[in-house]
Amino acid sequence: MKSRKEVLKRTVLMRLTLQIVLFSLLYAVLLYILDQWFNGRILDAMDLLVGRLVSVYLLKKMLIAGVYLFGIILLCIRTVTRYLEYIDQITTSIDAILKPEIPVAEFPPELKDVEITLKDIRYSITHNAQLAREAEQRKNDLVVYLAHDLKTPLTSVIGYLSLLHEGPELPENQRIKYTAIALDKAYRLEQLINEFFDITRFNLQTVALDCTQLDLSVMLLQMAEEFYPAFAEKNLEAQTEIESGLRLTGDADKLARVFDNLLRNVVSYSDPGTPVRISAKQQNGRILVKIRNHCEEIPPEKASRIFDKFFRLDVSRNTHSGGSGLGLSIAKQIVQLHGGTIQLNSTPAFTEFTVTLPVTPEEKAIS
Incomplete structure (x- = not known):
């Protein structure tokens, strides 16, 4: 005008x-x-x-x-x-954009949108490049971890079977002992292979839930009883505070595996003679399960990676004491498959896993 x-x-x-x-x-x-x-x-x-x-x-x-x-x-x-x-x-x-050492030029006000767009593109490219490097590193780690974790029990099986084969004159009690050890290592090898297959299936998102109505209160109390021998071995005191009648729709076998993995982790890393507290309640239409133990505080940089595949708190990767580093990753993906969340909170006073599950499973992508 x-x-x-x-x-x-x-x-x-x-x-x-x-x-x-x-x-x-x-x-x-x-x-x-x-x-x-x-x-x-x-x-x-x-x-x-x-x-x-x-x-x-x-x-x-x-x-x-x-x-x-x-x-x-x-x-x-x-x-x-x-x-x-x-x-x-x-x-x-x-x-x-592809050279981080060169800053993006400052544009006049009329081209501010172009400047913002270029900076966003640069961040996206840099971020994706970092993710690609991390994925490549995880792939390399996977090869190393597979070689280590599979070789250790396999070497033991071969060693004890070789002793049995080359020493027919061994006393019966020694033969029984070596056979039992070889069988235990073979079972461990089978468990590792199954875990590797499971994590691959989760990555390919080919896992389906076999959902039924289940009583989570009964499941948690039963698992606490099953872990009594493991608790007793480290003089751990199991304390339960579980509401009765916590019912939800879910895959009973897979959820049992979640809490089995969490309790095994607690047993492995708890300080001897300390309590292990298992609590569960319903809150805002969701079921909240907490497993608290007492151990050395986990640094934030490690706590943030605790659910990563093959991540272990101990750098030695001693599979006898700490597993393959897949248990918590599998637990997280099962929980996410149910539309829930799993978190770790570690302080100088305690370490606590928190699992939140919807009463009815929700469609949610695995991350």
Whole structure:
């Protein structure tokens, strides 16, 4: 829309033009009458004068038009130059996206959206590159861990079977002992292989839940009883505070595996002679299960990775004391498959796992 000032200016110019035209017509009529009075001599003289005036007028108009044209050309050049500078800045910033050491250029206010978009693209590329490096590292770790965790029990099985094969004169009690150890290591090897298959199936999201109505209160109390020998071996005191009648729809076998993995972890890392507290209650339509034990505080950088595949708190990867590092990862994915969450909170006073499950499983992607 034109401003009021522009409209007023245009109106004044139109009125002035109209007045000039009317004045010119009156002047022409008057001049014609006078010319007729003086037998045409006035018009002859005026014709010469007007011709000169018209020449001056046209020259003036041409000069004014030239000035306007020159200004328009300068404005166009300035505009094109500015946009070329913008394009150069954008090109430089695009080149800098893949080079973290080069900052993204600061753009003028009219191109702030472009600057924000380029910075977002740079962050996305950098973040994805970091994720790719981490995935590559996890893949390399997987190969190393597989080699280590499978080789250890396999070596034991081969060693004890070789002793039995090469020493037929061994006493019966020794043969029974070596056979039992070899069988135990073979079972351990089978367990590791099953865990590797399970984690692969979870990654491919080919696991289906066999859901039924189950009483989680009964399951937790039963598991606490089953772990009594393991608790007693480390002089751990099991304390239960479980609401009765905690019913939900879920896969009983897989949920039992979740709490079995958590309790095994608690037994492995609890300080001897300390209590283990298992509590469960319903809250806001969800069931909240907490397993608390007392052990050395887990540093935040390790606590944040506790559910990662193959992550172990001990760097030695002693599979006899701490498992393969897959149990907690499998537990997390089973809980997520039910639409729940699992968290770890570690303080100097205690370490606590918290599992939250919906009464009815929800569709939720595994992360």
